[in-house]
Amino acid sequence: MASRLGALVCVACVAALAACTTSPQASRPSAQVVSELAPSGTMRAAINVGNPVLATMNTATGQPEGISVDLARELAKRLGVPVSFVIYNAAGKVTAGVQAQQWDVGFVGIDPERAEYMDYTPPYVIIQGVYMVPQDSKINTNADVDRAGVRIAISGGSVYDLYLSRRIKNAQLVRAPAPSLVTDMMLTQHYEVAAGVKQRLAADVARLPGLRLLDGNFMVIRQAMATPRNRPEATRYLTQFVEEMKSSGFVAASLQRHHVDSAEVAPAETAPQ
Structure with missing residues (x-):
């Protein structure tokens, strides 16, 4: 009995240690987070089908699919709002789109010039x-x-x-x-x-x-999620979300499901870059 109790205590200790050393889970989104990520009531996600690592168009369904689509759907589910996809065929058009206020969440490569218009999470994949x-x-x-x-x-x-x-x-x-x-x-x-x-x-x-x-x-291209500038609660929430999606295996599973073998899951980070 004593040995069994000791084993249970050991298991509990290991679980507690693991919880302390893994990336923090995205907390339940506040009303402010939802408002910043879906100000119209629908989260508009910019999807760049010009980069096949991120997304492609399914010719049979006419719908986009890929890692960025999977992340957008998961995020919208957590926010409790519908998602609409704003489709672009080039990353430069995604940047132009944020200036035109066409989207709320984007999937872009981190670059200092783009930081004039958007705030980044840490990267979720490296290409x-x-x-x-x-x-x-x-x-x-x-x-x-x-x-x-x-x-x-x-x-x-x-x-x-x-x-x-x-x-x-x-x-x-x-x-x-x-x-x-x-x-x-x-x-x-x-x-x-x-x-x-x-x-x-x-x-x-x-x-x-x-x-x-x-x-x-x-x-090396560090691919991140992004929001238009000056949505601080959204950026903080997305940072936690990205870290959880990496540590949980969500990103790796999505890349495998979409047969993307030329990208790797980005290492864990603790703050936006």
């Missing part, structure tokens, strides 16, 4: 920005790209466009209106390099002959 070149290109490393005469096709307004705009000194960035048009623009205009999210460019390499990815990446 890679990579370069793609023709198979016979003499460009073989990421360091070879930033040279005079090299033209880089890129999706305008994307987080990797913002990043490279600050760092490229010699090559020229040539902007397409959406990620889906970058490879076609590179090929038809005979540009030397394309830049983008690894999953999209890897899919282009698989379906089109004569292309290859450069090894490694030129940046």
Whole structure:
């Protein structure tokens, strides 16, 4: 009897320790949180189907699906409000959308320039920005790209466009209106390099002959949830929500369910970045 009681006490201690060391669960949302995340009574979620890591359109149903859609639905369920999806085909259009007050919750790559218009949570996934070149290109490393005469096709307004705009000194960035048009623009205009999210460019390499990815990446993209600026209670709640979604396995399960293998769950953080 004593040994059994001791075992139960031990189990209780382990459970208590685990509760102290895991990320805090998102508390029950206050009326202020609900008001900031769904001021119209419906939570408007910006969904970028131009980034296949985040979302794609299901051609059979005509509805978006992916990790950002799953997170938006789970969040709306906790808030007790309906969700509507505001669909964009490029990240730059998501940024323009927040300026036009078109959405309440977004899913974007963290960048200091975007912080003028929105507040971020910690990241929930990490993805890679990579370069793609023709198979016979003499460009073989990421360091070879930033040279005079090299033209880089890129999706305008994307987080990797913002990043490279600050760092490229010699090559020229040539902007397409959406990620889906970058490879076609590179090929038809005979540009030397394309830049983008690894999953999209890897899919282009698989379906089109004569292309290859450069090894490694030129940046790591920290993908976060966001709200329009000056909604502090919403940002605090979303921070807890994101940390719980990572620690509970929700994010990992969603990535697996949607067959996303070029992204990883972001490590735990304790405060928005």
